[in-house]
Amino acid sequence: MTMAVVNLVVAGGVDVGNIGPLGLIHSVPATFYLSVSACVVAIVVLLKSGREHPWLLGVIVAILVVVLHGTAVVLEGWARFPTAWLHAGYTESIMVTQNVSPEVGARFSWPAFFTATAAVFSGNGEGVPEAALRWAPVFFQLAYLAPFYVIARHLCASWRTTWLALVFFSFTNWVGQDYFAPQAGAFLLSLCVLATALRTLSNPPRLLLLRMPWVRRRPAGVGPEPGDLAETRTDGRQPAGVGSQCGLNEVRREPSDQIVALLFITLLAAALAASHQLTPFVLALQLGVLWGVRRLNSWTVPMLAVLMALLWTSWGAVDYWISHLDDVFGSVGDPGSAIQSSVVTEAKASAEHSVVVWLRMLYAGLLGAGALVGIARVVRWRRGIDLTVPALAAAPVALVFLQDYGGEVVLRVFLYATPFIAILLAHAFVPVLRLHRASAVALFAALALATPLFLIAKFGNESFERVTPADVALGECLYESATPGSAIFSLSPHLAWQFTDVVDHSHVSVNEQTFDTPNVATLVRRLPAGEESYVVASRMQSTFVERVLGGPEGWGAEMQGELSADDSFDRLCSNEVGSVYRFSGER
Incomplete structure (x- = not known):
């Protein structure tokens, strides 16, 4: 914590001046890297210990998030990203007029975020404070941790995998949709819905057993441990005791609890449907995936999400889509066009921006490759695989068949897949229970490589995104x-x-x-x-x-x-x- 505070103090005294061709990486002080390294070392030591220290791990992960996403806030000293200021204007408009104006822009057809923030900031009489715009990314990144912890705990093999997934989530969430925006609030709501569904309405995982002779068995001398899914039942269900490793047996789920959970999910899905155009349909797709792989015990959950999204789109947002039919349906069934509109070609962009684009693609590719390694390691150790996490990571790809979303669909696909990519990355180092010495060294090396790539991926465009x-x-x-x-x-x-x-x-x-x-x-x-x-x-x-x-x-x-x-x-x-x-x- 001391190193993180020192880093923020030092960053506050740095004169950013002219942003370099790769963004803020040219201005980040050495204390940033020291702080990240200190957090990673502390986490690795705790993961190597014999028992879980949840409060200490939670504090260190929170500090890591503040360092990764808050250093830029202190460096720049002013709310970044021009669109955040536009959203502040939409919020101020609702404060002043007590009404929405769909004719001004599409955002007013999904006004829940703006009405909620107007209610929060209405007391100051001056609109949204600049400090709220400035610190919104750190707020949202910290807020994501709680529901994601519940999600990871119910899709994991051990507590070590859960906490390591939270670490990777901090590094993989570079898409830049955490500023003062409906997307940030909608993403938080979707994580809360998934966490509630997995916590209260889920079934134990089922393994798809793989009889592959080329998959090596457990190394000699390493015997089974409690909760090791390698010792599976013949029907693919979990062995006794494994559920407690993932938090599945921590509470007894009464019918009344499930009714309350359904009501809560309905409320969140309604708020989400009125907040953002895309996220409600992605959430419905992911809930459908959970039901399809038998992790949800009822089909009513995905149907509720679909119903809320369709009801708002056909009623609350009718003023927008009725006059923008080509924008809404023009790219349906044309994934090539959606992908092409999302990628800036090297011939079109300057040489400096092309470097940022290609490094972003490299970083995303490395994260995807690490997720595949995680799948391979799980298959090797368990001689089977629970399809839930890979299916959830792959589900957002369906968006490219539906919408180009103003040329941002590829970034949105990656954003919605990020939580589950993080879990698979954690499995690459902790496939079941233990973090071995070689895996710990590899983990530190991987995060050391990820740190500068994360800076470029998230803050590489500050020359025209810094306000x-x-x-x-x-x-x-x-x-x-x-x-x-x-x-x-x-x-x-x-x-x-x-x-x-x-x-x-x-x-x-x-x-x-x-x-x-x-x-x-x-x-x-x-x-x-x-x-x-x-x-x-x-x-x-x-x-x-x-x-x-x-x-x-x-x-x-x-x-x-x-x-x-x-x-x-x-x-x-x-x-x-x-x-x-x-x-x-x-x-």
């Missing part, structure tokens, strides 16, 4: 100047805006997925006739265009120069990161 006070100051100047009903244009979607007065203006981003507005002349043609228009140009926007969309180097500076020299645009304010312009001329 500074100067970026927010531009937005404040914009909304102080813009009259209600005006149109506001951003040169790319990466901009801290819409954090206030979101319903009073129309917001348009150009250069969103392709570089289609290279100069002022093309921008003027896109400005609406008969409306007062404003344009925001900043360093964050131009960096996104240059690094991701293939815009020429220096394009942003040239664009701002053209805007400043054009008599049709009046510069209202400027600072070190950009300027705000009002269009005052004729098209």
Whole structure:
């Protein structure tokens, strides 16, 4: 804990300055690596001990999460990710108007997250505090641990596997959907539903016995231990005593408990259905998988999740999907298109961004390979396999056949598979009960390799995802100047805006997925006739265009120069990161 505190103190004194081509890894102090190493060593020592120390392990895992996901918060000193500021604006709109406005954006058709956060922060009278936006990733990462612990405890072979799965979960959850967003809240709710179902409504695991002569038996001298699934019954069920290893026999489940659990799941599924477009259907799919492999004792659980998702989509979100049928159903049955839209090609992106993309793919590939090793080790030791965890990890792949989700479907697939990949990774080092010396050394080496890759995967795009006070100051100047009903244009979607007065203006981003507005002349043609228009140009926007969309180097500076020299645009304010312009001329 001392090392973690020292790391945060040191990080607070680091001047991030210009973000390097690989993101925050260039600015992270050496104390970060020392803190991660200290946590890993402590965890390995505790896993090697003869008995479980749950409170001590829980504290150390929590410290590891704070170091991994909180160091960037202290380094940058301001709420990162432009979309977090947009979500703050949606929350503020509900605080002010006491209503939702589906015509503003799709998010208002799934408003539960915003109404909940509006209720939480309504007392301060100033919208969502910046500190809440800044620390939201750490809050959500810590909140995930409790339901994931229950999930892992019921899908494990031992307490060691459970705690190691929590460690890997902290390293594998790099997708960046833990900021102040409906996705983060929806993911937490889905984990809570899965934990409740496994805790109260599950059956003991069943092994698929594998009679494979090439699978070696247990090494000589290593005899069976209590809870070792290698000694299975002939029908594939667990032997006596194994359930207690996974927490399955810790409580006696009365019918009244199951009724309460069903009511609780129904409530969570309803809240989830009104919070996010995609997660409710993924949860229904995963619950269906649990029932299909006979881990759930009733088909009503997945049906409840499906029913809640369909009810909200067909009633609460009808204003959105009825006018966006092509967006909703256009990519159904076309996985190639969904995958292609999710991958930035090297020819399109800059060389620096291509490195980040390929390192992300490498990291995801290594995690997937480690999961396969975990499956192989379980098969070797148990001479069979419980299909629950592999099936849950593979289930989200079905999303590529349904939606491209704005080009993010591959990232979402990985996000939903992350908890179960973490469990399989834990099995690669603790296939059943023990963490042997060689496995401990391999574990430390694996996490040492994962640490820099995690930093690049999660924080490699900070050059256009980091928000500074100067970026927010531009937005404040914009909304102080813009009259209600005006149109506001951003040169790319990466901009801290819409954090206030979101319903009073129309917001348009150009250069969103392709570089289609290279100069002022093309921008003027896109400005609406008969409306007062404003344009925001900043360093964050131009960096996104240059690094991701293939815009020429220096394009942003040239664009701002053209805007400043054009008599049709009046510069209202400027600072070190950009300027705000009002269009005052004729098209």
